[in-house]
Amino acid sequence: MRAISRLVFETVGLRYTYPDGTLALEDLSVGVPAGGRVALLGPNGAGKTTLCLLLIGILRPTAGRVRFQGEDLRYNRQGLAGLRRRVGLVFQDPEVQIFAPTVWEEVAFGPANQGLNREAVAERVEAALAATDLLELRDKATHFLSYGQKKRLCLAGVLAAAPEVLLLDEPTAGLDPEQARRVMSILDELSRAGRTLVLATHDVDLAYAWAETVFVLSGGSLAGAGKPGEVFCNGALLRAASLRPPLVFTLYEALRGRGFVPSDAPVPRSPEGLLGLLPGSSSKFEVK
Ligand SMILES: Nc1ncnc2c1ncn2[C@@H]1O[C@H](COP(=O)(O)OP(=O)(O)OP(=O)(O)O)[C@@H](O)[C@H]1O
Numbered sequence: 001m002r003a004i005s006r007l008v009f010e011t012v013g014l015r016y017t018y019p020d021g022t023l024a025l026e027d028l029s030v031g032v033p034a035g036g037r038v039a040l041l042g043p044n045g046a047g048k049t050t051l052c053l054l055l056i057g058i059l060r061p062t063a064g065r066v067r068f069q070g071e072d073l074r075y076n077r078q079g080l081a082g083l084r085r086r087v088g089l090v091f092q093d094p095e096v097q098i099f100a101p102t103v104w105e106e107v108a109f110g111p112a113n114q115g116l117n118r119e120a121v122a123e124r125v126e127a128a129l130a131a132t133d134l135l136e137l138r139d140k141a142t143h144f145l146s147y148g149q150k151k152r153l154c155l156a157g158v159l160a161a162a163p164e165v166l167l168l169d170e171p172t173a174g175l176d177p178e179q180a181r182r183v184m185s186i187l188d189e190l191s192r193a194g195r196t197l198v199l200a201t202h203d204v205d206l207a208y209a210w211a212e213t214v215f216v217l218s219g220g221s222l223a224g225a226g227k228p229g230e231v232f233c234n235g236a237l238l239r240a241a242s243l244r245p246p247l248v249f250t251l252y253e254a255l256r257g258r259g260f261v262p263s264d265a266p267v268p269r270s271p272e273g274l275l276g277l278l279p280g281s282s283s284k285f286e287v288k
């Protein structure tokens with residue numbers, strides 16, 4: 001009988017050493033809950049991308065294990081194909097991901113590969129291009145796209161394949177604020193629809209506002225884990241991982257210290273939430 005697990009992904013004592021001898025991950029044991037919004041947070045070189053590549057089976061552990069839905073990953077062709085039907089990765093570097101000559105063909109690859117008919121593929125592609133604001137560029141050569149457009153194209157490709165689990169490696173890096181906001185609202189929608197999301201980022205503000213669970217990586221090890229409210233009030237943990245506290249959190253603490261906001265109010269997770277705490281503010285307090 002299959003093991004039933006509420007964890008979609010689980011790593012057990014995971015270790016990865018690159019061929020040049022770099023130890024990128026060491027003894028990492030983390031669990032990704034089904035339907036959760038998980039942030040992998042850490043500074044440059046912490047091992048976030050390496051972990052994403054291990055979760056989707058592009059890299060194979062040097063030691064330890066990756067489990068998906070309660071079973072060890074199988075690294076044969078069939079095992080990996082099955083995994084990648086259910087899990088999609090938006091690569092940090094779009095150049096690694098994009099291979100098709102045009103925007104449309106790039107996004108159509110996933111659904112076409114799933115054996116959908118032409119109309120169903122076209123429907124998926126249109127929806128993914130509309131969501132990522134790329135419809136007007138549908139016939140454009142992918143190598144002429146700007147960096148931000150390439151990043152959004154990578155997300156569109158994964159959206160069109162409609163996996164249950166999305167691994168997103170710095171999905172908003174290089175995007176302008178409006179496009180970054182748009183991407184985060186796509187992720188909110190996916191989350192509401194019950195998809196499991198794992199987002200790798202060095203952006204503490206983003207992780208604080210968005211995640212339900214945060215894994216802090218530092219030097220290839222797990223430096224800390226928990227809900228954003230727990231992780232981000234742990235100054236020692238943040239310092240050890242070379243991270244700063246989120247701006248909203250710092251401002252809240254400063255305003256509370258000066259008596260401008262009530263000391264018993266829940267800690268806000270967004271600028272709107274913080275503004276709502278100020279005296280005379282009419283905006284409704286909101287915790288995401
Ligand atoms: N192909 C590779 N060969 C050798 N070392 C590598 C390779 N890729 C990554 N590394 C090393 O592994 C470590 C972890 O890198 P990784 O890319 O996973 O970090 P990251 O947390 O994603 O960083 P960033 O925030 O810069 O994206 C780093 O020390 C890096 O230099």
Ligand SMILES: [Mg+2]
Pocket residue numbers: 048049050092169
């Ligand atoms: Mg990375």
